[in-house]
Amino acid sequence: MDKKQRVVKEAAERRNEILDVAEELFVSKGYDKASTNDILERVGIARGTLYYHFSSKEDILNAIIDRINSSLISRASTIAADTSIPVIDRIVMTIAALNVDTDIGHEIIDQVHKPQNALMHQKMLHNLIEGIVPIIVRIVEEGNEQGIFHIKYPAETVEMLILYSGTVFDDDYDESEERSANRIKAFLHNTELLLGAKEGSVQQAMSKLFK
Amino acid sequence: MDKKQRVVKEAAERRNEILDVAEELFVSKGYDKASTNDILERVGIARGTLYYHFSSKEDILNAIIDRINSSLISRASTIAADTSIPVIDRIVMTIAALNVDTDIGHEIIDQVHKPQNALMHQKMLHNLIEGIVPIIVRIVEEGNEQGIFHIKYPAETVEMLILYSGTVFDDDYDESEERSANRIKAFLHNTELLLGAKEGSVQQAMSKLFK
């Protein structure tokens, strides 16, 4: 009765089905613990079909990451391109677009930061940084020209800020509310220092957005 | 002929033998690819023996990381405690003790930064940061009192610096000589900004040490 009945679909559609399920599983159980068997059972396909569409389990992981990142980056680009927004606000908004809960983003990012998902985490971060740094650098340079910022090494500094923001907001290890709030205050303060921005200017943009 | 002949050793000695071999293998092949079979063959023991001394493969990984980190941290502590060294020099030296090639350190750290070793990498970094940040913070606060630094959030800032230094010196992904040199210059410059130190003071200490 529960015999397999063959259902044929277009490759692109099947691929996405697989990615949807795999994403769900990788996130909830962790990349290592989620087996390819779990995936193909949930999708309702046979082993051979999975490996017809993907060459390996890691290949699936990479495809998922690409999917998430290109979505995040396109969102960020849109904001970054809107020159009607003041520079500082635009930077805050662009970065916020990466971290604040999006359609899928939030849950994933929470889970991804578990130690069990180290590989996934690292790949995402690396991949994301590569895409996002140039976008922010362009805004920062705009700020330099406007005399709002005074920054000597834009690319490296932005890299540092993004990297830190991406790693530090992993609340995988529990910490007190107070400590966490302190971290954010410190981060904003240090951002101002590094960008050579007026004291309080970043904080202001931040509180303006999340009031 | 190649029958197993039983050799009995003290537990501590066996444990270290296993850790030595496992470290070698994890580093050269990556944690995932190195199998427990590889380890026990190389050590010359049976499966049961391995699991007599360690409860799981990950348990072995954790033991290795503890071993490396406590060695690194004790080295760093020694330097940090020597108040005869000027504050800035002492900070540079302390951090250098973590990154510069040590007995084992260098090779390992090179390899650990490969994507295949994401879990190991993350565990080391996390563990290391936890140990090293308080040590450096104490020196930084000393600098604050001496009026050399002017820093508002010592703990958070040091965390940021260490985290960045630990990540940025992963030369896993290839980059030009020039880009890499630039990164270091930028890092030193930003360190001065964050610490509120006199411009050039950190660069000076750095070049004094590695001339």
Add this chain to the structure above:
DNA sequence: ACTCAACCGACAGGTTGTCGGTTGATATGA
């Protein structure tokens, strides 16, 4: 001659990736 820490290896139950074979949607031609 007893005890028990250290050791052994077979085994259960999992994993990923491969491969020869099958099926059905679509194109072709009579």
Add this chain to the structure above:
DNA sequence: TCATATCAACCGACAACCTGTCGGTTGAGT
């Protein structure tokens, strides 16, 4: 309009690993 050929998509058995368990063995010290 109906037969048939083609090939992308699919299937599931299987090989070759993997980790962790467990009942039994051994030998060094008392």
